[in-house]
Amino acid sequence: MTTTSIGSGRGAARRRALIGRAAFAGPGLVYVTAFMTVPLLLIATYTVLTRGRFGGVKWEFTLGNFAKALDPTYLSILGNSLLIAGITTVLALLLGYPTAYGISRLPRQWQAVAIVMVVLPFWSNFLIRTYAWIVLLNSEGPINSALVSLGVIGAPLDLLYNRGAVIAGLLYAYLPLVILPVYAAIERVDPQLQEAARNLGASKARTFWDVTLPLTLPGTMIGAIFVFVPSMGNFVVPELLGGGKTVMVGNLIRDQFLEARNWPFGAVLALSVVAFLVLLFALQAMVARRINSAGPRA
Amino acid sequence: MTPSPLLRISHLSKRFGQTVAVDDVSLEIRPNEFFSLLGPSGCGKTTLLRALAGFEDPDSGTVTIAGESGELDLLRLPPERRPINLMFQSYALFPHMSVERNVAYGLQRERLDRAVIRQRVDEVLQTVGLTDKATARPAQLSGGQRQRVALARAIVKRPRLLLLDEPLSALDRKVRAEMQLELKRLQHEVGITFVVVTHDQEEAMSMADRIAVMSDGRVEQVDSPVDLYTRPRTVFVADFIGTSNAFVGTLTSGGVMVPGIGMLPGQSVSADAGPEVTLIVRPEDIRFAPTGQAVLAGHVIDVQYFGGASTVAVRVEGVDRPVLVSCQGTTTLARGDATGLAWDPAAAVLLEA
Amino acid sequence: MRRVGWLALPLWLTYAFLYLPIVVLVVMSFNASKTPYAWKGFSLQWYRELMSDDLIRQGFINTLIVAVGATVLATALGTLLAIGINRYVHSALVEAYSLAPAIIPDLALAIGLLATFALVGVTLGLHTVLLAHVVFGMAFVAAVVLARLGHQDQSLEEASRDLGAGPISTFWRITVPGLMPAIVAGALLVFTLSLDEFVIAYFTDGPSTPTLPIVIYSMVRFGVTPEINALAALLLLVSFTVVISAQRITKLTDAL
Numbered sequence: 065m066t067t068t069s070i071g072s073g074r075g076a077a078r079r080r081a082l083i084g085r086a087a088f089a090g091p092g093l094v095y096v097t098a099f100m101t102v103p104l105l106l107i108a109t110y111t112v113l114t115r116g117r118f119g120g121v122k123w124e125f126t127l128g129n130f131a132k133a134l135d136p137t138y139l140s141i142l143g144n145s146l147l148i149a150g151i152t153t154v155l156a157l158l159l160g161y162p163t164a165y166g167i168s169r170l171p172r173q174w175q176a177v178a179i180v181m182v183v184l185p186f187w188s189n190f191l192i193r194t195y196a197w198i199v200l201l202n203s204e205g206p207i208n209s210a211l212v213s214l215g216v217i218g219a220p221l222d223l224l225y226n227r228g229a230v231i232a233g234l235l236y237a238y239l240p241l242v243i244l245p246v247y248a249a250i251e252r253v254d255p256q257l258q259e260a261a262r263n264l265g266a267s268k269a270r271t272f273w274d275v276t277l278p279l280t281l282p283g284t285m286i287g288a289i290f291v292f293v294p295s296m297g298n299f300v301v302p303e304l305l306g307g308g309k310t311v312m313v314g315n316l317i318r319d320q321f322l323e324a325r326n327w328p329f330g331a332v333l334a335l336s337v338v339a340f341l342v343l344l345f346a347l348q349a350m351v352a353r354r355i356n357s358a359g360p361r362a
Numbered sequence: 363m364t365p366s367p368l369l370r371i372s373h374l375s376k377r378f379g380q381t382v383a384v385d386d387v388s389l390e391i392r393p394n395e396f397f398s399l400l401g402p403s404g405c406g407k408t409t410l411l412r413a414l415a416g417f418e419d420p421d422s423g424t425v426t427i428a429g430e431s432g433e434l435d436l437l438r439l440p441p442e443r444r445p446i447n448l449m450f451q452s453y454a455l456f457p458h459m460s461v462e463r464n465v466a467y468g469l470q471r472e473r474l475d476r477a478v479i480r481q482r483v484d485e486v487l488q489t490v491g492l493t494d495k496a497t498a499r500p501a502q503l504s505g506g507q508r509q510r511v512a513l514a515r516a517i518v519k520r521p522r523l524l525l526l527d528e529p530l531s532a533l534d535r536k537v538r539a540e541m542q543l544e545l546k547r548l549q550h551e552v553g554i555t556f557v558v559v560t561h562d563q564e565e566a567m568s569m570a571d572r573i574a575v576m577s578d579g580r581v582e583q584v585d586s587p588v589d590l591y592t593r594p595r596t597v598f599v600a601d602f603i604g605t606s607n608a609f610v611g612t613l614t615s616g617g618v619m620v621p622g623i624g625m626l627p628g629q630s631v632s633a634d635a636g637p638e639v640t641l642i643v644r645p646e647d648i649r650f651a652p653t654g655q656a657v658l659a660g661h662v663i664d665v666q667y668f669g670g671a672s673t674v675a676v677r678v679e680g681v682d683r684p685v686l687v688s689c690q691g692t693t694t695l696a697r698g699d700a701t702g703l704a705w706d707p708a709a710a711v712l713l714e715a
Numbered sequence: 716m717r718r719v720g721w722l723a724l725p726l727w728l729t730y731a732f733l734y735l736p737i738v739v740l741v742v743m744s745f746n747a748s749k750t751p752y753a754w755k756g757f758s759l760q761w762y763r764e765l766m767s768d769d770l771i772r773q774g775f776i777n778t779l780i781v782a783v784g785a786t787v788l789a790t791a792l793g794t795l796l797a798i799g800i801n802r803y804v805h806s807a808l809v810e811a812y813s814l815a816p817a818i819i820p821d822l823a824l825a826i827g828l829l830a831t832f833a834l835v836g837v838t839l840g841l842h843t844v845l846l847a848h849v850v851f852g853m854a855f856v857a858a859v860v861l862a863r864l865g866h867q868d869q870s871l872e873e874a875s876r877d878l879g880a881g882p883i884s885t886f887w888r889i890t891v892p893g894l895m896p897a898i899v900a901g902a903l904l905v906f907t908l909s910l911d912e913f914v915i916a917y918f919t920d921g922p923s924t925p926t927l928p929i930v931i932y933s934m935v936r937f938g939v940t941p942e943i944n945a946l947a948a949l950l951l952l953v954s955f956t957v958v959i960s961a962q963r964i965t966k967l968t969d970a971l
Binding site (some may be wrong): 219230256257259260261262263264265266267270274275278279354 | 415416417440441442443446447448450452454455456457458467471472498515519
């Protein structure tokens with residue numbers, strides 16, 4: 065009698081937990097599966113199928129799409145994308161890290177304001193922000209007319225429709241994404257660790273190099289990934305600011321789906337971008353584990 | 363004759379906005395002593411410590427430290443150039459470095475030879491008993507082990523002065539007692555002057571040669587543990603160090619006249635105690651007495667037995683707080699019993715009210 | 716003060732970089748010139764033309780429909796999901812899985828959804844955009860609410876149960892009010908994100924119901940008019956107002 069009641073009591077608790085799990089997490093998890101996992105798996109499947117004549121796929125197995133991606137034409141586009149995304153990421157770090165550091169050294173009440181100021185442009189329309197650079201860099205635009213009227217240059221410079229403009233646009237789009245995680249990482253560093261380094265004889269610069277930088281490396285890598293990966297997949301900025309001359313992986317994927325109608329090949333390219341993301345995150349996790357086996361902070 | 367001081371703090375003050383954290387503090391710390399800064403949280407002891415280490419700029423005052431070539435103005439030096447090391451309350455071990463790299467860090471900053479660093483790190487790890495943990499990360503260590511690493515990292519620099527900020531507070535009770543002895547032993551062994559900041563009077567009393575009791579940014583009294591206990595100079599010190607019973611009254615030739623209670627035994631040792639005094643008497647100096655010899659009478663409201671001694675709380679008519687009496691072993695008194703209390707006039711301390 | 720000195724340099728550089736294009740755009744929106752670049756004098760004519768542009772008005776309505784729908788659905792699903800993960804699932808893997816849509820490259824998600832919709836045979840339109848926006852919106856809401864749940868004292872709910880309230884009453888009277896700032900912050904986040912989202916909408920929308928970002932894209936691509944400057948200035952105003960008020964109401968930075 066007693067054993068059965070205990071048994072059923074425990075069963076009831078387990079049943080309640082199950083109901084809770086199903087009622088709360090269930091709908092969301094089903095949704096993510098249906099609208100993220102299934103689509104991504106479908107794309108993965110498409111990579112080994114044959115292209116349909118009017119888009120879509122024929123269900124015939126092939127490895128030709130991967131072979132096509134290794135064609136020099138496409139490899140050079142991939143290389144170009146990596147280069148542009150890489151330069152953008154380096155510039156974002158060079159500007160973003162010192163900015164995040166500067167913000168972390170402001171008085172408390174100003175830090176929140178400074179962070180909002182960084183994030184604010186990010187919340188405005190991305191196309192509008194990209195468009196602003198067309199206006200800014202145009203041959204009749206404010207930069208050129210200012211330089212001409214100041215007599216710095218004789219004739220307007222070709223600032224638009226080149227690789228530099230694309231990098232500027234990407235940097236503009238994603239700079240806040242590097243500042244936020246770096247700022248969060250700097251804030252998490254226990255100031256006593258920096259004081260300990262000073263106390264043991266390290267100068268301010270030395271302290272930064274030995275303590276602050278390594279401890280903020282995982283956060284900085286997150287920021288770098290947040291700039292690098294979307295830069296590679298972006299097709300709007302290369303199109304609007306690169307003037308079609310700068311083709312990146314993003315443009316290629318867009319074209320495969322909407323113009324060339326080669327979905328399997330587009331799938332291979334898109335999956336390569338996702339693979340980059342996964343790879344970089346794995347690398348970040350490895351570095352974070354190496355550096356931050358810190359355990360609980362006292 | 364006292365030896366010339368190692369560290370001389372004079373008229374040091376530091377305020378944060380409206381609050382005065384350190385208020386005109388003057389202290390002298392002697393070479394090779396185990397000194398303690400004791401006070402409740404917020405009394406300014408940590409600010410004082412941080413000012414010595416160079417992490418707070420005092421508003422006024424000077425700090426000098428005896429060096430090979432005369433006295434050194436400490437406040438003019440940046441933190442990294444001060445011949446002082448600090449053991450942080452949280453230990454502040456670098457989580458991304460192994461134990462030996464943590465310990466070697468300070469020596470590397472002195473640009474010492476690799477072999478010398480190697481040797482000194484090995485030595486100090488042996489001293490603190492962590493040779494087998496040299497390659498471990500701080501996260502892999504227990505609380506007590508981390509504390510030893512923090513200590514090793516500081517003493518390996520052979521500073522003239524080692525500051526320890528609440529060194530035992532992060533440890534559990536049992537380890538703490540062990541580390542108290544360990545700290546004492548190490549201080550003896552390495553011959554470095556220790557300044558320990560703590561809020562735990564037991565800790566300070568059991569370890570320190572001399573203690574400065576701080577309250578509200580001021581130093582109340584600097585003395586040996588025994589003198590602090592037996593001859594407190596302020597009511598705050600009497601109250602903070604150990605347990606005491608206090609009565610406020612007027613000093614007369616026959617004792618202290620306490621309104622509503624009567625004449626209590628006590629005698630003035632110094633002439634400057636005014637007519638208004640606080641009489642302090644320790645629980646162990648009070649004895650139970652038959653009605654005829656008692657100076658106070660009341661009834662027992664609580665009896666506690668702990669560590670071979672009993673503490674009896676006695677409610678006395680006219681006194682706000684129960685009078686605490688401690689006696690060896692167990693007692694036959696029980697709740698509700700009526701009893702009389704008495705003490706020798708010499709056992710009572712009279713302080714300015 | 717002197718110490719902040721050289722650290723302030725990158726700060727100013729960043730702010731100049733972030734705000735210069737925006738300022739130029741807003742100034743140019745009051746430009747009388749026919750080309751959107753060179754300054755010819757003050758005028759409000761582009762704002763007037765903007766108001767009478769049917770394509771833009773319809774695009775704006777379409778965008779609003781998607782944003783409101785996606786916000787409602789994503790907020791409900793995301794909040795439940797966060798509570799479910801925090802209280803019943805306790806798995807870092809499930810948490811990472813739920814938040815993944817916020818990090819997956821939008822282009823990959825967009826073509827995946829396009830392929831899926833095509834395979835199932837769904838006609839593309841505002842409803843498909845809405846369904847697509849819910850998936851990343853939900854992840855953002857869940858992230859914000861999870862952060863809040865991390866700070867929240869669970870003993871409040873235990874106290875409520877101990878005092879005799881049932882699980883449902885406890886949920887509505889204790890859990891939800893405690894999470895409200897995070898839920899509102901999450902909802903505003905999704906609304907702004909959906910309002911501005913282009914890539915996923917571009918792939919999952921039908922040709923007859925373009926959202927505003929799609930309209931802007933074709934405008935910018937096929938002919939620049941100063942009208943875009945005016946539209947840009949208005950959109951900036953809307954975005955900034957929403958974000959700043961969200962900041963003030965909910966202290967967004969704390970929740971994040």
